[in-house]
Amino acid sequence: MAITKNLHIIDRTIRGVVGLVLTGLALFNGDFLQDPLLEILLGIFGTLNFISLLVGWCPVYQLSNISTLPSNKNSAA
Amino acid sequence: MPPILEFQRDKSFRLRLIVVCLGVALLVSTIYVTVSYRLASDLGINAEQTSLHRQAMLLHAELLEEGDEGEDNLEERMAELVNLIYLNDHIRANSLYVEARSKDFDWTLSNNMSIYQIVSLKKRLTIKKQESMNPMANGVEKLDGQRFLWQVVEMQDYNILIIEAPKSIEEALSLIIRRLSITSIMIFWLAAWLAITISSWMTKRVQDKNDALARLATHDSLTGLPNRLYLTNLLQDLMPDTPLAELAKVDDALIEEQVSGSLFVIDLDKFKEVNDAFGHAAGDTLLKKVSQRISATLENNHTLVRVGGDEFIVWAPDLEIEKAILLAKELVLVCDEPVMINKLAINTGASIGICHYPTHATNAEALIIGADTAMYDAKQERTGWSLFNERDTEIDRLRLRLRADLGEALVQHQIKLYYQPKVELSTGRIASVEGLARWHHPTDGILTPHSFIDLVEHSGRVQEFGRYIIHAAITQLAEWQKQGVHIPVAINLSPYNLLDPGLLNFTLQLLDELRISPNMLEIELIESSTNITIEQIAPRLSKFKEAGIKLAIDDFGTGMSSLSYISSLNVDTIKIDRSFITEINIDPKKQIIVAAALTLANSFGNQTIAEGIENQAQLEMLKQMNCLYGQGYYFARPMPADEMFSLLQSKQSLPISDT
Numbered sequence A: 001m002a003i004t005k006n007l008h009i010i011d012r013t014i015r016g017v018v019g020l021v022l023t024g025l026a027l028f029n030g031d032f033l034q035d036p037l038l039e040i041l042l043g044i045f046g047t048l049n050f051i052s053l054l055v056g057w058c059p060v061y062q063l064s065n066i067s068t069l070p071s072n073k074n075s076a077a
Numbered sequence B: 001m002p003p004i005l006e007f008q009r010d011k012s013f014r015l016r017l018i019v020v021c022l023g024v025a026l027l028v029s030t031i032y033v034t035v036s037y038r039l040a041s042d043l044g045i046n047a048e049q050t051s052l053h054r055q056a057m058l059l060h061a062e063l064l065e066e067g068d069e070g071e072d073n074l075e076e077r078m079a080e081l082v083n084l085i086y087l088n089d090h091i092r093a094n095s096l097y098v099e100a101r102s103k104d105f106d107w108t109l110s111n112n113m114s115i116y117q118i119v120s121l122k123k124r125l126t127i128k129k130q131e132s133m134n135p136m137a138n139g140v141e142k143l144d145g146q147r148f149l150w151q152v153v154e155m156q157d158y159n160i161l162i163i164e165a166p167k168s169i170e171e172a173l174s175l176i177i178r179r180l181s182i183t184s185i186m187i188f189w190l191a192a193w194l195a196i197t198i199s200s201w202m203t204k205r206v207q208d209k210n211d212a213l214a215r216l217a218t219h220d221s222l223t224g225l226p227n228r229l230y231l232t233n234l235l236q237d238l239m240p241d242t243p244l245a246e247l248a249k250v251d252d253a254l255i256e257e258q259v260s261g262s263l264f265v266i267d268l269d270k271f272k273e274v275n276d277a278f279g280h281a282a283g284d285t286l287l288k289k290v291s292q293r294i295s296a297t298l299e300n301n302h303t304l305v306r307v308g309g310d311e312f313i314v315w316a317p318d319l320e321i322e323k324a325i326l327l328a329k330e331l332v333l334v335c336d337e338p339v340m341i342n343k344l345a346i347n348t349g350a351s352i353g354i355c356h357y358p359t360h361a362t363n364a365e366a367l368i369i370g371a372d373t374a375m376y377d378a379k380q381e382r383t384g385w386s387l388f389n390e391r392d393t394e395i396d397r398l399r400l401r402l403r404a405d406l407g408e409a410l411v412q413h414q415i416k417l418y419y420q421p422k423v424e425l426s427t428g429r430i431a432s433v434e435g436l437a438r439w440h441h442p443t444d445g446i447l448t449p450h451s452f453i454d455l456v457e458h459s460g461r462v463q464e465f466g467r468y469i470i471h472a473a474i475t476q477l478a479e480w481q482k483q484g485v486h487i488p489v490a491i492n493l494s495p496y497n498l499l500d501p502g503l504l505n506f507t508l509q510l511l512d513e514l515r516i517s518p519n520m521l522e523i524e525l526i527e528s529s530t531n532i533t534i535e536q537i538a539p540r541l542s543k544f545k546e547a548g549i550k551l552a553i554d555d556f557g558t559g560m561s562s563l564s565y566i567s568s569l570n571v572d573t574i575k576i577d578r579s580f581i582t583e584i585n586i587d588p589k590k591q592i593i594v595a596a597a598l599t600l601a602n603s604f605g606n607q608t609i610a611e612g613i614e615n616q617a618q619l620e621m622l623k624q625m626n627c628l629y630g631q632g633y634y635f636a637r638p639m640p641a642d643e644m645f646s647l648l649q650s651k652q653s654l655p656i657s658d659t
Helices: A009-028 A036-055 A059-064 B011-069 B074-085 B115-132 B167-218 B228-238 B244-249 B252-256 B271-278 B280-297 B321-336 B364-381 B390-411 B449-459 B462-482 B503-513 B534-546 B562-568 B588-604 B616-624 B641-650
Strands: B095-102 B105-111 B138-143 B146-155 B158-165 B261-268 B303-308 B311-317 B339-341 B344-346 B350-357 B385-387 B415-424 B430-441 B445-447 B489-493 B521-525 B550-556 B573-576 B607-610
Touching: A009 A036, A036 B167, A059 B167, B011 B074, B011 B095, B011 B138, B011 B146, B011 B158, B011 B167, B074 B095, B074 B105, B095 B115, B115 B138, B115 B146, B115 B158, B167 B228, B228 B303, B228 B311, B228 B364, B261 B280, B261 B321, B261 B364, B271 B280, B271 B344, B280 B303, B280 B311, B280 B321, B280 B339, B311 B321, B321 B350, B321 B385, B350 B364, B364 B385, B390 B430, B390 B449, B390 B462, B415 B462, B415 B489, B415 B641, B430 B449, B430 B462, B430 B641, B449 B462, B462 B489, B462 B503, B462 B521, B462 B641, B489 B550, B503 B534, B521 B534, B534 B550, B550 B562, B573 B588, B588 B607
Parallel strands: B350 B385, B430 B489, B489 B521, B521 B550, B550 B573, B573 B607
Antiparallel strands: B095 B105, B095 B158, B138 B146, B146 B158, B261 B311, B261 B350, B303 B311, B339 B344, B415 B430, B430 B445
């Protein structure tokens, strides 16, 4: 599975924001959650989104054979 | 043919799948959150209630113990205890009401509770207490959205009531909600990804299957080339059957982009022979090799299609006619190169027909038909290739149209008999008449048999047509007979008609019904383009003869089998073909032939009629040669029945000299 970019710039931005919010929530939620398991999960989700932002590639898209890059006609749901 | 709709991508399928997946995920999340929340809330309340119960028991025990010692400090002790348990700095109850009573003791404490709350809660508790009949009743009451736990202890001397709105439950529940909602968002997210992945995976599988099916349906298994279905789809996409009215609306920009191109139909000349001689496996090998060669010759944008058997079609977009001809020549050479099969060099030539769009045809179907016709021409003329010729198709189209009209013509009696007299040359007397078919076509005017008899013979209506002609002749005979004119009528039948097993009975029955003597009817046997032998029809003809119907051989001297006719059939009359009569007055060779025919006929005891007499000189020559009967424009052209009738009535003889 070769890593080829499959994310549109808007898609990447959304992922970036989501990643930022989730990682932030995981790290700095204070007494909001009080559950390390949830915080770890949130951290993983956030980091994955951050990776998508940086690389411009989404493994799920790749598996599903879809792409939001403008050159490709397929679009993400 | 419609495009292969069933193989087209179903775009809504995936969307529906995703919506269903998300819906299920949402439902599951909701149920899970609700159940978890309720569970947590129940657990919390239970725990609080148990602890409230214990506290009430403790207070009660303390009252009992202190009450025994003395009343004075009982109230103080209660206040101290309640403050210690509920109103300390660590876990401070939000709202609290404690009441302790006995016969001579009444102590209450209220913290953060309004009179209204206390009164209405106590009112409800009294009812609940009585219903439960339990001295230690407890429960949860909701008042104005706030949750109150209550506990009653009514034992021995003291009655205790505690009402509390515990802060810890609210705190715990809000924490539970936060965690659950974050969790459910993540679950929902996972479900969404799953939905997308599964849906695209399923669509991909379905699409792969569809593609495979579409490929099976549109490709030939032997050569791997696309098939006719593929071609039809391709061409129909390129050149939709747009009505002229709609074409006019299309703006110029679109017309400029209109497709053009050449279509080749390639047919291998000797494929069948190869198949027969070397077997089907060899034929298949040949097809594969030839198709590979053709593919190699073509440009990338050309499409090679195997439409069946040994026929290929090439669609070459944007290829002009001149270049198409060059390509066709090249293809002919390519197909003629020998192919090695079973160590034998076999070469099967090919015939190629070219048709150009839009020069020669306006739609896909016409384009293919055009190229096919051209290919047929090439095959007939053995020229290798041939370009579509518009004239050819016009003739074909006319034939097709007439063929379609034939059925109606027979039903509506559009085909009528015209009559031409046969004349006794010495006197000019009309000896008999010949009925000739004329088709009164509603749009094409009057057609002679020349333009439709071939159609009749190949239409499958030949027997119907024969009966039709016989019926027309006999009814005419009857009509004339009724009006007092007795003249034999001859009709032309092809050997094909005589294959009709019921024809003799049909004829005899009709003759009998209309009271016509069989010898008034004469059948002139015409040469047919078909190869029916005399042996096949001789027995039938003999039966006609036995029944009394006269027989004649038409166009004597031209047909290949005329002499065998005369030898094997017992005919009454021989009609010498017009080709010998036209120049009989100047060409001695024709005189010799006619003389021989006359001698021959005399020897067999047959009558002789000269066909196609057009002038006096021919007539004189024939009279000199002792020919007794004649027929031709010199006497009369074929005419409608009523004209013939008046001619027959007015004068029984025609002029035989210019005087």
